[in-house]
Ligand SMILES: Nc1ncnc2c1ncn2[C@@H]1O[C@H](COP(=O)(O)OP(=O)(O)OP(=O)(O)O)[C@@H](O)[C@H]1O
């Protein structure tokens with residue numbers, strides 16, 4: 178870690194609090210006869226960045242969907258602040274929860290017929306009841322934050338994938354959420370636009386926004402996370418600070434997954450001998 182990185186890590190305003198902002202306890206979820214989550218325990222404290230890594234189909238997106246109440250587990254507790262998510266019924270309660278929890282997906286799902294600015298203003302005015310002036314002011318400062326102030330009047334179709342994803346992040350922030358969930362937000366992007374999106378997330382983490390990241394970008398997860406969970410087949414195999422999980426994994430499953438994913442990434446970066 179160089180001096181700048183060490184400054185970034187230590188300068189983050191982490192709020193120490195005993196109760197976690199998000200807590201999943203013994204969460205079980207099945208689709209029909211298929212067990213997808215088989216006893217998940219996860220904690221996220223205010224101001225923390227927590228990553229969930231693991232093979233495809235291991236349940237990572239399902240965990241995020243449970244946190245927003247999009248899926249209801251058959252067993253277990255899910256809490257976001259004082260809200261017992263597993264007991265919520267009815268759209269009104271769920272909408273109130275989703276105002277507090279931002280969710281950014283691989284597919285940005287912007288409204289194609291609205292400009293970038295309008296995409297950011299619509300939910301704060303219609304759902305949160307903010308005035309148009311206030312919502313527009315917020316939207317413009319968020320666009321500055323994601324380095325897209327100059328594209329406020331563009332339509333999503335006129336932007337690159339990476340730019341659309343940054344608009345999607347700004348749109349989630351426009352609701353002033355307590356935490357944001359990111360589900361593979363760079364997987365559908367061209368490699369050259371991935372960096373700009375990661376920079377935006379890195380900034381949010383540094384400012385102390387509580388973030389849960391499902392990602393295949395292992396090096397990024399290692400760099401920005403306070404804590405990392407490794408999932409396999411609906412279970413948490415192990416979790417810990419990134420320096421431990423990435424450098425000294427305790428379980429063979431974690432070790433072989435990391436070798437496979439980081440090995441592939443390293444191989445992709447290697448310059449073929451024929452190019453010399
Ligand atoms: N609506 C659904 N109906 C039935 N099975 C589902 C549904 N959603 C997910 N699954 C199954 O649940 C398992 C976990 O899916 P999930 O999307 O959580 O995995 P993941 O870890 O996010 O994978 P990936 O890295 O590919 O995104 C998979 O086997 C998937 O096929």
Ligand SMILES: [Mg+2]
Nearest residue numbers: 237238239361
């Ligand atoms: Mg997924």
